Amino acid sequence: MRRSRASTVVPYVVLAAVAAVYLLPIWLLVVTSLRSPIAGVFKDWFPFRIEAFVPYELHLENYLKLLTPVADGRTGVSPDYGRGLVNSILIAGTTVVLGTLINAMAAFAFSRYSFPGRGILFALVAASFLVPFEAIVIPLYTIVNGLGLTNTYFALILPAVANGIAIFVFRQFFLGVPNDLFEAALLDGASIWQVIWRVYLPLTKPAFIASGIVLFLGQWQAYFWPLVIVRDHSMWTAQLAVATISGMVRDQPPDFGGMFASAVVTLVIPMVLVLPLQRHFQVAFFIGGTHQ
Amino acid sequence: MATRRLRDKRRPAVRYHEGSPSLRHWWLPYALLSPAIFLIVVFGLSAIVGGFVVSLQGERFSSGHAETLFVGLRNYVAVIGSSIFAKSVLATAEYNLVANPLLVGSALAIGIALTRAGRLATFFQSTLLLSVCLSWTVTLLIWRSILSEGGLANGILAALNLPTQPFYTSASQALWVTVAISAWAGIGFWSLVFLGALRAINPEVIEAAALDGASAIQRFRYVVLPMMRRTLLLASVVLTASNATVFVPAQLLTLGGPDNSTHFIMYEASQKLFYDGRPGEAVALVGLLMIVVFGLVFIQFRIVGSDDA
Numbered sequence: 096m097r098r099s100r101a102s103t104v105v106p107y108v109v110l111a112a113v114a115a116v117y118l119l120p121i122w123l124l125v126v127t128s129l130r131s132p133i134a135g136v137f138k139d140w141f142p143f144r145i146e147a148f149v150p151y152e153l154h155l156e157n158y159l160k161l162l163t164p165v166a167d168g169r170t171g172v173s174p175d176y177g178r179g180l181v182n183s184i185l186i187a188g189t190t191v192v193l194g195t196l197i198n199a200m201a202a203f204a205f206s207r208y209s210f211p212g213r214g215i216l217f218a219l220v221a222a223s224f225l226v227p228f229e230a231i232v233i234p235l236y237t238i239v240n241g242l243g244l245t246n247t248y249f250a251l252i253l254p255a256v257a258n259g260i261a262i263f264v265f266r267q268f269f270l271g272v273p274n275d276l277f278e279a280a281l282l283d284g285a286s287i288w289q290v291i292w293r294v295y296l297p298l299t300k301p302a303f304i305a306s307g308i309v310l311f312l313g314q315w316q317a318y319f320w321p322l323v324i325v326r327d328h329s330m331w332t333a334q335l336a337v338a339t340i341s342g343m344v345r346d347q348p349p350d351f352g353g354m355f356a357s358a359v360v361t362l363v364i365p366m367v368l369v370l371p372l373q374r375h376f377q378v379a380f381f382i383g384g385t386h387q
Numbered sequence: 388m389a390t391r392r393l394r395d396k397r398r399p400a401v402r403y404h405e406g407s408p409s410l411r412h413w414w415l416p417y418a419l420l421s422p423a424i425f426l427i428v429v430f431g432l433s434a435i436v437g438g439f440v441v442s443l444q445g446e447r448f449s450s451g452h453a454e455t456l457f458v459g460l461r462n463y464v465a466v467i468g469s470s471i472f473a474k475s476v477l478a479t480a481e482y483n484l485v486a487n488p489l490l491v492g493s494a495l496a497i498g499i500a501l502t503r504a505g506r507l508a509t510f511f512q513s514t515l516l517l518s519v520c521l522s523w524t525v526t527l528l529i530w531r532s533i534l535s536e537g538g539l540a541n542g543i544l545a546a547l548n549l550p551t552q553p554f555y556t557s558a559s560q561a562l563w564v565t566v567a568i569s570a571w572a573g574i575g576f577w578s579l580v581f582l583g584a585l586r587a588i589n590p591e592v593i594e595a596a597a598l599d600g601a602s603a604i605q606r607f608r609y610v611v612l613p614m615m616r617r618t619l620l621l622a623s624v625v626l627t628a629s630n631a632t633v634f635v636p637a638q639l640l641t642l643g644g645p646d647n648s649t650h651f652i653m654y655e656a657s658q659k660l661f662y663d664g665r666p667g668e669a670v671a672l673v674g675l676l677m678i679v680v681f682g683l684v685f686i687q688f689r690i691v692g693s694d695d696a
Contacts, residue, residue: 102603106500107507113497114514117575120529121517123539127532137532143542201423204416213416216424223431225624225684229632229653230677233660233669234438235430257426287415316522318635334524341528343639351532358525365520373516 119148121362126150128157128359132352157356175328176357179336184364186251186332187314194256194310195303201257202265203291224259229319236323246326255314261306268302269295304375308368315365333361442671462671474647475655478562479676482633482651486566487626491619494574498581512582518575523635526572531555531640534564558646565636565649577622584618585611620691624684631680652676 126147130136131154139147161176204210205217235254244250272295280290296303321332322344335344337357342349445458466472497515501508533539534554541551555564588611596610612619634653637643643650643658652672660669 103503106503109496109500110504110507110511113500113574113578114511116571117514117518120533123533124525124529137537139542140539141537141542141545143539143546147539147542197422197426200419204419208416210413210416216420219424219427219432223427225628225681226431226435226677227628227632227680229629229634230673230680231431231434231438233656233666233673234441235434236660237441237666238430238434238437253426254430257423257430262423312519318523319638322638334522337524337528338639341524341531343524343528343531354528358528361522362520362525366517369516369520370513373513 123148124355124362125359128352128355129153129155130157130352132156132160136351136355157352158360160350160353161356161360175331175336175339176333176353176360178328179331179333180360180364182251182331183315183333186248187311189248189252190255190314191307191310193252194258194261195307197256198258198261198306199265199303202262202269203295205262206266206269220259220262223257224263228254232319232323235320239324245324246330248330250324251321251330251332252314254320255310255317258306258310258313260309264306264309265299265302268299272298301375304372308372311368312365333357337361438670439674441666442674444667446667458667462665462667463675466668466672466675471647471650471655475650475652478648478650479631479633479652481562482566482649483627483630485563486569486630486633487623489566489570490573490577490626491622493570494577494622495581497574497578498585501578501582502585512579515575515578518572519579521572523572524639526568527636527639530564530568530571555641556645558644558648561641561645561648565633565640568636568640569630569633573626580622581615581618584615588614616691620687623687623691627683627687628680631676631683 126149127136129150129152130138131152136157139145201220205213205220239245239250239254276294276298277290280294281287285293316334317332318334318338321335322338325331325335331339337354338344339347340350340357341354442462443457443459444455445461446453447456501511504511535541536551536553536556540554544551553560555561592614593606593610596606601609632653633651634657637649637651637654638657641649643654653676656669656672656676659665659672
């Protein structure tokens, strides 16, 4: 196919603009987090100077403050960020471990067996995938409250473990594994668990990575549910801590230096996990998941 | 699908796919499914059912303690009759009518651009993947600072001798600011989804259409779009459901204002629950919203799925 010059150049112009729209604010976030909290993190913003985007000073005070909690929320970062970070890692990590296991088991049953009730159970999973979690937060709150589980790890972890998207991704991949392999391994005397471990797991690694990332990001970014279910600072998540430090919730005066530093940490942790797995993730979710 | 009957006298109805592993135990699939189904029933289904029950209940205070009683559809009537209802429906509708087409259109355009980016595609894909890591809190605090009265955006406008803008503090701009911010947060993910779908299309099909004399627009309209039907349906359904329940921007950026211009339905529901102490009305409001969402999802499936193989 012959292409005009415009049709070759336009995609690059569009993509460069898109990259700038994403990278500039994130870069600004990082640069601003390294400003001196005493001179003011918003230096050069208004009146604007291009230096706003230049990291000409590297103050780490905003980050150090996150490590050394100050009891008074007025003078520094509230004491919750470190605790929030630990809680978020615990919650997201547990969800990933439990979730990949449980959803893979469910998807395996759906992709390999026919049994009475299969249709109804599959419809139940599909429905859980279609109803947005935000919509059930309020009734779920009354249930979890009734069970006496408010302000516990159970309440923060369990509702997110079974995940329709993860089940679909796993099912898609399991359907792609040739049955002959399974049969051959079983005939060779392997147990069903050995077959799952030795045959399925290596062949469907992208599904595990993609589901793990979906579960991790879902929990890491959760805001509404923790806001509703968490009662005190001991159970706070990183997102709630960031929102509090920013002065966006609970009537606390904002600490701008701490806000940018905690936002950078909260953003960098999933990035460190997702970017190295980029290849697998895209194969699984964006091609494997949508290509029928 | 070809199935074989399992030789198990206890449960002769259990069958398994052709060539699937020998099923010695009829209960195996149920055992595999039970943890996921248990969690979905406890934290999903029961919340939906429980929510419906709560929406039919009210409280009466008598001799010092609250008493729960059945009030029929009174919560629904109260919700629809409240003065804020029309405002919140309008804000939610405006948000969805602009945000969803904007997201799908931009993401599709970026997806197409990515298929033509050659070696640089990997770099741009990584950039978009970065945006997938952004949470609502981080997204909103970035844009809240940039768009504040003395923020970077107004700094740049002032430096260019342009009038500064109120952005999210003005009733006429706040809604569009939340739309733009949510588009910024969501476009990256959907561009990558569309890119996956575009790459799954066999290029020979498109080349054949080109050889038959189809213009670029015709190739897109009659070849590419129909082949992306499933993915577009997925995006449309997921965005309908997730953007109908938009809540966090109102909670963290605008507090439903100014002048209720961003007083979305879910924001109103959370206000009813946590500030007014009316869980019945809060759940009734969410229930009404869900009926509309399911209606829209059903219509989308009918339109797109009717000729689906």
